[in-house]
Amino acid sequence: MIQRLRFLLNLSRAHGIARRYFFTNGYDGALTILGLIVAFYTTGDVPTHTAISACLGAAIALCISGLTSAYISESEERKKELAELERALVTDLGDSEFGKASQWVPVWISLVNGLAPFLVSLFIIAPLWMDQIGIALPFPPLESAIGFALLAIFFLGLFLGKTSGSFWLWSGLRALLIAVVTCLIIFALKL
Amino acid sequence: MAKVKRIVLDVLKPHQPSVLEFAKAIADQGTRCNVKITVEEVDEKTESVTLVMEGENVPFDAVVDTINNLGGSLHSIDGVEVEGPDASPDQK
Numbered sequence: 067m068i069q070r071l072r073f074l075l076n077l078s079r080a081h082g083i084a085r086r087y088f089f090t091n092g093y094d095g096a097l098t099i100l101g102l103i104v105a106f107y108t109t110g111d112v113p114t115h116t117a118i119s120a121c122l123g124a125a126i127a128l129c130i131s132g133l134t135s136a137y138i139s140e141s142e143e144r145k146k147e148l149a150e151l152e153r154a155l156v157t158d159l160g161d162s163e164f165g166k167a168s169q170w171v172p173v174w175i176s177l178v179n180g181l182a183p184f185l186v187s188l189f190i191i192a193p194l195w196m197d198q199i200g201i202a203l204p205f206p207p208l209e210s211a212i213g214f215a216l217l218a219i220f221f222l223g224l225f226l227g228k229t230s231g232s233f234w235l236w237s238g239l240r241a242l243l244i245a246v247v248t249c250l251i252i253f254a255l256k257l
Numbered sequence: 258m259a260k261v262k263r264i265v266l267d268v269l270k271p272h273q274p275s276v277l278e279f280a281k282a283i284a285d286q287g288t289r290c291n292v293k294i295t296v297e298e299v300d301e302k303t304e305s306v307t308l309v310m311e312g313e314n315v316p317f318d319a320v321v322d323t324i325n326n327l328g329g330s331l332h333s334i335d336g337v338e339v340e341g342p343d344a345s346p347d348q349k
Contacts, residue, residue: 076273076274078273151271154300154301155269155270155303157325162326162327162328163328164271164328
């Protein structure tokens with residue numbers, strides 16, 4: 067199954083696209099949830115269950131947005147590419163591996179695009195869940211969630227650095243710096 | 258029954274899968290068959306190749322199915338080598 071998926075991704079050269087979507091939307095999700103949590107922190111006295119509901123709502127919306135937008139755009143793009151290839155080869159590729167790739171690759175890419183922000187968001191709000199069910203944390207839940215968000219963003223930067231072949235630590239630190247600047251802007255505006 | 262020993266095909270294929278993957282997929286169709294592919298011309302989206310397959314019994318239909326499945330299109334059969342059956346006892 068995995069080998070077959072790899073073959074179809076290779077055939078349609080979609081590896082790079084899935085990787086890009088994973089970083090872009092994962093980063094979007096992490097920064098959105100970080101923004102929400104920092105805003106809750108600056109507001110003060112926000113009950114944990116309210117913060118969880120708001121973050122979960124944003125995570126679900128990001129997931130659905132990622133799933134649908136990537137599926138619509140990728141399936142149209144694949145159809146166009148298939149039609150161009152059919153014209154060049156003067157043949158019908160509907161039953162070939164290219165036809166199957168044009169059906170399955172958009173599904174895979176949309177899953178990556180939708181699940182990346184959702185899973186990253188779940189990771190970030192994990193300290194809030196833990197606090198809710200009574201697990202003791204070394205720091206208050208909102209501060210812990212901010213720490214988890216910065217960690218997730220740093221690792222997303224590392225992932226991008228590793229896959230692009232550039233210096234991974236610099237790539238991670240750059241992503242982290244952007245997240246810190248975002249926090250500072252929200253703090254400065256006292257949202 | 259006659260056995261196909263060698264076929265020479267003119268095939269138009271997309272750039273992906275590569276010639277190496279294409280040759281491997283076709284070689285997998287037969288047992289102890291040699292596959293040789295020469296790229297004759299490269300265009301923006303396609304490449305024309307000459308495919309030569311040799312073996313004890315070249316599975317022609319399976320080869321054509323594999324070519325079509327991988328997005329290729331068989332333009333022409335440029336050569337064949339076929340061996341007839343051994344003489345039956347009556348003929349001897």
